Amino acid sequence: MARAPRSIDDIGARVRLHRQRSGKSQAVVAGLAGISEDYLGQVERGRKTPSAGVIQALAEALGIPAGVLLGDTPVDSAAGPSGGGDRLALALISGGGKSVDLTSLAVRVESAWDTWQNSGHRYSELVPDLPELIRDAEATIRVQRHGSGHREAAAIVGDMYGLLRTVTRRIGRSDLSYLVADRGIRAAEDADDPIRLAVARWNLGHTLLMSDEYDAAVELATAAAATVVAEAGSTPVAVAMTGALQLVAAMAEARAGRLWSARERLNRVYPIAVTARAAGNVGHTMFGALNVSLHAVAVELRAGDAIEALRLAEQLDMSECPSVERRFTFALDLARAYELRRMETGTLLHLLDAERTAPEDLRYNPVAHDMVRRLLQGKRSPVRNQAAQLADRIGVQL
Template structure:
C-alpha cells in the first residue's frame, strides 16, 4: 500500500513548532532559508506548500534534519540548536581535551567540514561531536607550542575555528561567533599563513557586518588587505 502524502498543513505546523522551540523569529528563519517572511508565514499557516528545496533550507535554518519537517524522523532524536550552542559554549570556555597526532586532528577537522558542507543532517551529525573536537584541538595546539610543528597545528586549529564561526552563527549564538572568529585570527597569526589570516579576518568582518558594526568591519578589511599586499611584496601603485 502506497504511503499517503503528508498535507502541507502538517509540514507548516512542524516548521512553526521547531521555529518556536529554537527561539528564532520568522524574520530570522526566513532570512537564513532565503525566503520572504510573508512566505514563511503562509507555510506555517498551511496556505503554501514548500518545495523540497525550501524544506531543506528551512531545516538548515532550524538546525534539524529535513526528515523531521516531513515527519520521517522523530524530533526527540534531534539535538536542538539551543542545546548545541550551549555545549559549544561550555567546550570553548572549559578547556580540557587531550593532545592528539596532527594527522588525526587534520582528518577530524576535514571530516567536520565535509559533514557541514555535504550532509543533509549536518546539525544532528556534526554539532554533538564539535565540543570534543574543540577541546582536543586546543590541547593539541598547546602541546605543540614549543615543537617544530606548532605552525602546522595552529593552521589546523584555525581551519576548525573557521567552521565554528559559521556553525555558531547558524545556531543563533552570535556571542560565540565573535569568540570563535577572534580565536581563528589568533590561530591564523600563529600559523604564519597570510591567506589563512586574511580568511580569518574576513570571518570576523562578516560577523561584525551581521551585527551592523560596519565601521569596524571596514577597518578590519583594510588592515587585512594591507597585510596581504605587504606579504605579496606588492605596492599600491601595482593595483589599478
Template sequence: MTQSEEIRIGERLRFYRQGRKKTQAAVAGLAGVSEDYLSQIERGLKTPTIGLLHKFARILGVQVSVLLGEPEFEQDGVIHPVASELNRVMMTYGGPGAGDAVDLGELRGRVDAAWQIWQTSKERFSEGAEVFPGLVVDVQTAARSFRAPGEADERREAARIASDMYFLLRTFAKRIGRTDLSLLAADRGIAAAYEADDPLRIAAAHWNLGHIQIAQNEAEAAEETVMRAIEELRPRLDDGSEWVAMHGALWLVAAVASVRQGDAWTARDRLRQKALPAARSAGEGNVMWTVFGPTNVDLHAMSVEMECGESAEGLSIADQIDVTNSPSLERQTTFYLELARLNEQRRDDAAVLLHLLDAERSGPEDLRYNTLARDLVRGLLKRARPTLAPQARALAKRIGLVVA
C-alpha cells in the same frame, strides 16, 4: 492548524519603535521611506529589505537579530541543544597539553571532514552537532601542546588546525543563532592564525570576523576589518591564485558592508571593479572555505540588489547564475531563499513557494533555522491563494512553523 507563537518582523519593529518613543514619521524619515510604507511593514503587508532592516536596527538601537526574532536556542533546547555544549567546551580550552597523545594528521583529517559535512551535507546541522563539541575539545588540547623548544613546526600546525576549526565554528554558531559564540570563535581564529604565522589564514580570519560583525549590525567595523586585511594582502597578489581569491573574498565582505550602510553604489563598484576581476583570474574555488569564484560574486551581486529592493535587477542577475557551480550547499540554499525574497518583494507568491521548495530540497535543515526563511513562509501562509495554501501549510508544518 495554528501558527506558533513567533512574532512577525513588523510587530517586533512596532514594539521597539514604541518602546523608544519614536513616531512612525520620525523612524520612516531617518530610514528614507514613507510613513505609509513603514505602516505597511508594521502591519505585515510589506516585508522590509535586508538593508532597510539594518537601517531600522541602527535607528532603534537594537541588533538586527532582535528584529528578526532569532530563537533563544539556549533556553528552549528544542531546535538545537548543542549550543550550550559548545559554550561549555569553548570555556574549558581543552584538556591539559599532552603532545605525545595528539596525532596532528588525524586531527587535520577530522577538521577537513567536518568542513565537508558543513558544505556538502543536507543534514549539516545535525551531523555537525554530533562532531563539533568533541572536535573543539581535541583541537584546543592540541593548541596547548607542543611547547618544547624543538616542537615549533608541530605548534604551528596545531595553530593552523585550530584556526580552520574556529572558522567553521564561527559560521555554525552564527547559523544556530549564537552570535556571541560566533564572535568568540572568530576572535580565537584570528589568534590561532597569528600563532601559526600564516598570512593566508590571517586574511581568512579577518574575513570571518567581518562576517560576524555584519551579522551584529556593525557594518562600519566590518568594513574597517576587511579593508585592513585587503591592504595587507596587496603585496602578495603575484604569489598565486589562492592569494588573489582570498583578496577577492575580502572584497565581497566589503561590498556587503557598504550596502548594509546604505551605500549600494559603492557595493556595486566593489563587486564589479575588485571582486569580479579577482574571480575571473582565480576561477571557481574554495580557498579557506570561502567558496570564492565567479559564481559567488554573481550571488553577491544578486544579494546587493535584493537588499536594495531592486527585485527586477536581482532576478535578471539570478537568471545568469548556475548555482550548481558552487561547491557549497549552503550557498545554493541561500540562492533559492534570496530568489524567494526577490519574488516576495514583487508579490509573486507562486514563485515564492517554488523557490522555498527548492531551498528545502537543497538544505531542509536551513529552513528550520533560518529566521528570514521562516518569515517568508509565514507571509506566504497569510497571503496564499487557495490553490497555493495547501502546499504552503505543508511546508510550514515540515519546518516547525505551524503545529496541527
C-alpha cells in the same frame, strides 16, 4: 505544525519524530545509540520501553536533550540549532579533551568543513560532534605549544575556528562568534601564515556584519585586502583572498544602505575572480565568479530591486556550485525576489527548492519561516494548502 506527543508513554513517537526531523535513518540512529535497528523500530512503534541509559543514548544520537524524549522540554525550545550553543560554549572554556596526532586532527577538521558546506542535514550531522573536536584540538595545541609541530597545529586549529565562526553565526550566537573569530586570528598569527591570517580577518569581518557593525567591517576588510598580497606575494591564493575580503566590504556597504558603493566594489571584484580562478576554495570562503554573482543578487534584493535580482539570477548555473549552503541561500534569495513581486507561486516553488536542497537549514531559518507565514495570510492564495503543508513540515509557529 507537528508536535511531539506529551505522554510519557509516547517516548517512541517522540524518538520517531525527532529522527525524521534530523533526516537520519533508523540504522544510523541505532548505530550511534549502540542498539540494534530492530530494537529501535520496536521503540518507535511503542512495543518496547527504553531504559534511562538508552533514552540518553538516543537523545545524544539525535542531538537533543533527553528531556525532550521524556516530554519534559517543549519541542520548539530544543529542536532548533541554537540548542547546541551552550554545549559549544562549555567546550570552548572547559578544557579537557585528548591530544591527537596532527594528521588525524587535520582530517577531522576538513571532514567537519565538508559536512558543513555540503550536507543538507549539517546541524544534526555536525553540531553534536563539535564539542569533542574543540576539546581535542585545544588539548593538542597545548601539547604542541613548545614543540616542532606548533605552527602546523596552530594552522589546523585556526581552520577549526573558521568553521566555528560560521556555525555560531548560523545558530545565532554572536557572543561565541566573536570569541572564535578572535581565537582564529591568534591561531593564524601563531601559525605565521599570512593567508590564514587573511582568512581569520575575513571571518571577523563576517562577525562584525552579524552585529550590524558595518563601518568596522568595511574598514577591517579593506585594510586586510590591501595587505594580504604584500604579506603573501601575488599568488592566485593571495589574490583570491583580496576578492573574498572585498565581498565582505561590499555586503557591509549594502547593509549600511550605501548600495552604489556596494555595486562598485562588486564590479572591481569580478576581474579578481577571473584572475584567481586556479586558487580553489581558499579558506573555505567559496570565492569565485559564481560567488561574486550571488553577492550581486543579494545586493539587488537589499535594494528592493526584485526584477534586477531575478535578471542576474537567470544568468547563473547553480549546478556548478559545489556548496549546498550556497545553493540553499540562492533558492531563498529567489523566493524573496518573487515575494517582492507578489508572485506567490514562485515564492513557494523556491522555498520548496530550498527544502529539497537543505531541509534543516529551512527548518531553522527565521527568514524562511516569515515568508511561509505571509503565504498563509492570503485566504484566497492558490498555494495556501501547499504552504500549510510546508509550514507543518518545517515547524513554523503560526
